[in-house]
Amino acid sequence: MIDRRSFLNASAVAGAMVTTSAPAWARTSTSTAPDVAVVGAGAFGGWAALSLRERGLDVVSVDEYGPSNPRSASAGETRSIRSGYGAQGFYSAWAAQALELWKRRQAEFGRTLLYPNDRLELAQTWSPGLTAQREIFERLGIPYDVLDRAALRSRYPQMNFDDVEFAFLEKTSAAVIKAREAMIRTSEVFQEKGGRFQIARAMPGEASGRTLRTLALNDGGTLAAGQFVFACGPWSPKVFPKEMAPKVAVRRSEYYYWGVPPGDDRFSWPKQPAWHDHIKGGYGFGSLERGLKYSPSGLGGGAHDPDTADRLPTAFLIETGRQYIDHRFPGMRDAPILETRVCQTEGTADSHFVIDQHPDYDNVWIASGGGGHGFKFGPLLGEYIAGRVTGAPGDPQIDDLFKLSNKADIG
Incomplete structure (x- = not known):
């Protein structure tokens, strides 16, 4: 448990890592091998590569399928950012900082x-998590409101609140993010600033004592570097089966885009709020070109192989989604499903990230365990990882939270 002082300090620590002076990325390395090779170009690796390059390092970004490819955990048209994290005040503070960086x-x-x-967080009772969240918002100065059923019906008449007693409303700390576009643009800017990008499957290669010398690439070649960051997301258990497979579970999730009625903007951004349903389950947000997004989270989350698994929705979850839309959005009853998506999350037992040095190598870092909520912190995670790799002073409590050795095995 992180106390109030610690999660308040998290924002200050993160802010201290943001460069405000002229960028140092114009440096040109005189060495054949880069300073850092970052494996993975998703929310952890893509932002870390850019942040490391902006600190003046020669960086190579390697990804086996390319930025925001359909297999990655950072794929898809949209993700969300929020400060509501129940009793986890540390992430509320980080989300506020991340939003400014975005x-x-x-x-x-x-x-x-x-x-x-x-x-909106739709609820019937004040759970311990929501009660703690309210206190955290007050301490952090994050604007919020609590709306009863009558106020909800008045403000958002497109939704059915018959089973809702109240909703916790985030007023300025939430947004929808264009995820695919963000990660493609991050890689583009990384390369514009002198970073190098390569498509290849990379595994740990030659080592000498506690130093990893090279990456072994799928074409039989190698890539040498001074330091390595493995930000492999759902591939982490494959890359490090001994270290990560017991600590990270890779599970599938589904979400759907439902067609809004013609000429009706009630279910589209900005009129339709994002929501998390503590009563019926799942979450979603208004249409941004593709339809109203809804994911019946917590259902059908079996083990998932990011390389070989088909990404076809299940009939059970489609029907679950239809029932939910019919209930919560009466004006969209029998709406068509325009698109479906199947992605995966890789999560730890305590839901915290893994950002730590490899136990066997002094020059290898592992950044993983996004758990379905890491994307929103992308720019901030990039700064944090870059700071750890370059030895910048950090916060021992935050560093300890992300230690691999503190993660329990996934049952």
Whole structure:
């Protein structure tokens, strides 16, 4: 458990890692081998590669399928950012900091990635998590409101609240993110700033004592580097079967885009809020071009192989989704499913990330365990990982939270 002082400090620590001076990425390495090779170009690896490059290091980004490919955990059109994390105040503080970094990056990237919106948590009772969340928002100064059923019906008449007693409303700390576009643009900017990108499957190669010398590539070649960051997401158990397979579970999830009625903007951004349903289960947000998004989370989450698994929705979850839409959105009863997505999450037993040195190598870092919620922290995770790799002072409590040795085995 992290106390109030620690999660308040998390924002300050993260803010201290953001570069405000002129970038140092113009440096040109005189060495054949890069300073750092980052394996994986998703939310952990893509942002880490960019942040390391901006610190003046020669960086190679390697991904076996390319940024935001359909197999990756960072794929898909949209993800969300929120500060509501129940009793986990540390992540509330980090989310607030991450949102500011997303805004800066959006301005730098010259592309709209953020779509701010209200976010509702629908509930019937004040659970311990929601009660703690309310206290955390007050301590952190994050604006919120609590709406009863009558207020909800008045403000969001497109939704059915018959079974809802109240909703916790995030007013300024939530947004929808264009996920696929964000990760493609992150890789583009990384390369514009002098980083090198390569498509290849990379595994640990030659080692000498506690130093990894090379990556072994699928074409039979090798890639040498001074340091290595393995941000492999759902591939982490394959890359490090001894270290990561017992600690990380890879599970599938499904979500659907439901067609909104013609000429009706009630179910689209910005009129339709994002929501998390503590009563019926699942989450979603309003249409951004593709339809109203809903995921019946917590169902059908069996083991998943990111390389070989088909990404076809199950009949059970389709029917579950139809029943939910009919109930919560009466104006969309019998709406068509326009698109379906199957992705995977890789999570640890305590839901915290793994960002730590490899136990056998002094120059190898592992960044994994996004658990379905890591994407929102992308720019901040990039700064944090870059700081750890370059030896910048950190916060021992935060570092300890992400230690591999503190993760229990997944049962």
